Amino acid sequence: MSTIRPRSAAAFWLAVPAGLWMLLAVVLPVLLIIWVSLWGGTSVSPNNPITVENYRRFLSNENYLWLIGDTLVQTAMIMAITGVMGYCIAYFLTVKVTSPAWRLALFMAFVIPFWTSTLIRAIAFVPFLGTNGLLNQALMTLGIIETPIQAFLYSRLGISMAQVSLYTLLASGPVVYMLNSIPPALREAAMTLKAPPIIVFWRVILPLTLPGIIIGQVLVFLNVLADFITVTTVGGNKLAFLGNLVLLFYEGSQIRMTAVVSVLLMILMLAGVATALRIVDIRKVGS
């Protein structure tokens, strides 16, 4: 066991390297972005006047507002789909698969794809979803369709399919943890109190796994909002969400607007996390 007491000098000095790193790599850049988003004038200079004009201009453009709304709709949809699928997978793995060997094998099958980078996994969807891709060929071989479906790749459908597959594990993992921490006796106690399985799930299992669901949803929410790679690779250049807008402004050398969208994206993320924290106290999870 640790012999280092909280709030002691040793604890303080142990926190210093990580704290310094966070300050340099996270806090200062964020402050810099906020500062740049408030720049007036036209030059790149620390002497620019401070103004909220950039925000006013961005938020008064109907197209941009629509894009924010569209980003949130996409995020909500992916959260809903990964939430339901992730819960089903978690429930299946922890409750229905009773053999430890099978459970490990299936779990690894879910986890191993995540050992590769997000970029590679996103790009891998191109040969899967394309006109001559694996999915179309499989559907044609099975005789379900006669001509390839174009809409899989470079479309919203394609982006959504890729994102669901990329982020379902994030929704699933915390639920697996919560399900595993429910003693089997609780389920049995409910059954001996005359509750049939569906009621046991609804009244006992679901409320006890709610923190896991919320944490999973937060992870998916943050990842989908930040995801511009899947949108560009699988969506071609037909579609853009807030994340892509950051990139587009940056490539167009519009440094003030890049900062504005970045700040708005951060505010959305913080608002999402704050909402989740109001529903469950994540600090209590695991205690």
Added chain:
Amino acid sequence: MPEGPGIAQLDLELRHIRKRYGDFVAVNDVSLQVGKGQFVCLLGPSGCGKTTTLRCVAGLEDPDDGDILIGGRQVTNDPPWKRDIAMMFQDFALFPHMTVAKQVGFGLEMLKKPKAQITARVAEVLKAFEIAHLAERRPSQLSGGQKQRVALARAMITEPRILLLDEPIGALDYSLRETVMLELKALQKRSGISFIWVTHDQNEAFSLGDHVVVMNHAKIEQQGAPDEVLARPRTAFVAGFIQGNNVFAGKAGMVRDGLLDVATAVGNFRVPLLDLAAPTPGSALTFSVRAERLIENPDEAVPNRVALHCLTVEYFGAFRRHVLEGPGGMVVKYDQFGALPPTIREGDAVTLGWMPENGVLHRAPPA
């Protein structure tokens, strides 16, 4: 195998229950009858199959073979929620996200009782169990004793025909146990609900049960009224498991005047046959004699005697226990009434004996 309705006067009837997990036999041919409002204790060491038997009654385990009847009705294939039972779990299994009031009302909610009726009944039961002041607390805010009451109230509120209790006081502080035992016994008498109480603690089993079932290696070794099991352990396992028995192993001799001669490593003894047939001379057998039935320095009228020397003396208040050693390292326990002055000290050589009628001949263990 008999099918159809059983005896309606029985709350529970088990007929030849068997349960295997792979190669491990957890319950082997267990049959049991529980009359109306009986207090039955399943007693045995861990792994003897007592908890699995209880879980079969609850419907949490499916027996591979045999029949379970509750109130005379076949329930062998019914799921737990369709059986007229309630269960108290070893660690109480309270729902961590529900308040005490919600928790206790859960069973009534499942029976789809009207809301007003549930509220009234919960209030009544919380008061009866002296936990009304805890109604809005969650399990994490309760002490062990409080949790135990909540679990009991939650199980009893639906007034089941049978309450199954899996080591219900094992998780409590030692000092609380005796009080809780007395309360539970009184509650059982008052409610008329049959209790099936699983324990490895013989004090619990013998002081609470109307009927004690001693199990070992997935089988019932002996069952009966507690005083009967205490006075007459029918197998070497039961005699050894119950405190205060001296178990002797020996070989059968001849039967004279209704008493069997048994030759052991520490001497020859005369043992009553009870209801057993005379064993083949020379066959191996065991018998026991209770530690408090021994007599110090017996006279010529006492035929069974053994020379020993005293290893230790322990004083328990009610009695004084001597552990003595005989020829060949045989250990004998001798209990003396605690109010008498001590007569044997550690290291003393002493001869102990007993009258033949105090010996109990054992059956072979169940095959």
